[in-house]
Amino acid sequence: MTHTSHHAEPFHRTALEALRRHGVVAIVRTATPEKALENARLLLSSGLHVLEVAMTTPGALGVVEQLRAEAPEALIGAGTVTTVDRASAAIDAGAQFLVSPNLRTDVITLAGSHRVATIPGCLTPSEMLDAMEAGATAVKIFPAHLWTPAALRGMLEALPALPCVPTGGIGPDTAPEWVRAGALAVGIGASLTTAADPARQARTLQQAIADVRTP
Numbered sequence: 001m002t003h004t005s006h007h008a009e010p011f012h013r014t015a016l017e018a019l020r021r022h023g024v025v026a027i028v029r030t031a032t033p034e035k036a037l038e039n040a041r042l043l044l045s046s047g048l049h050v051l052e053v054a055m056t057t058p059g060a061l062g063v064v065e066q067l068r069a070e071a072p073e074a075l076i077g078a079g080t081v082t083t084v085d086r087a088s089a090a091i092d093a094g095a096q097f098l099v100s101p102n103l104r105t106d107v108i109t110l111a112g113s114h115r116v117a118t119i120p121g122c123l124t125p126s127e128m129l130d131a132m133e134a135g136a137t138a139v140k141i142f143p144a145h146l147w148t149p150a151a152l153r154g155m156l157e158a159l160p161a162l163p164c165v166p167t168g169g170i171g172p173d174t175a176p177e178w179v180r181a182g183a184l185a186v187g188i189g190a191s192l193t194t195a196a197d198p199a200r201q202a203r204t205l206q207q208a209i210a211d212v213r214t215p
Helices: 010-022 033-045 060-070 084-092 105-113 125-134 149-158 175-180 198-213
Strands: 024-028 050-054 075-079 097-099 117-119 186-188
Touching (some): 033 050, 060 075, 060 084, 084 097, 175 186, 175 198
């Protein structure tokens, strides 16, 4: 199987539905756990309910646990999950999905056994198909700097069912074009929380993505 089908496990479906509905994986990466919680709460209050807490953030697992308790309606994940040990720790902390900058099939397998979704980083179509074959929920096109929306559109003509989440160098101004090209969602980090009015920025972004998806 080269993509998540309608027979997919419920945890895959839940994650895919949230990604499709919100169109954004908001990435929280900060120098302190306090700042991470502050940023996450701001994003959640702005309506962005798919949050990835990067494991490079000090105390990231505690932040994941706290957000799971505070925001049961949201989908809270861990990012920069590069090893099985990190994956196991993130799952224990309550992460509902794992995002990686690289493709590690052992991480995908471990997460699947715990009914946790995975979005591994891939750069080529071959890597993306390998990831889906291994049981990934979606693929993170990373770094998206090396791709273009036109390139994504072209690939999806051949692989229309491939759920892609381009990440890296994408901001609120360019995100709608990636969604228009066929991305399931986009990953966006600091450009959301460093805006002059982050809440307004988040709402504007969500509206722009919704407009692109309206027939």
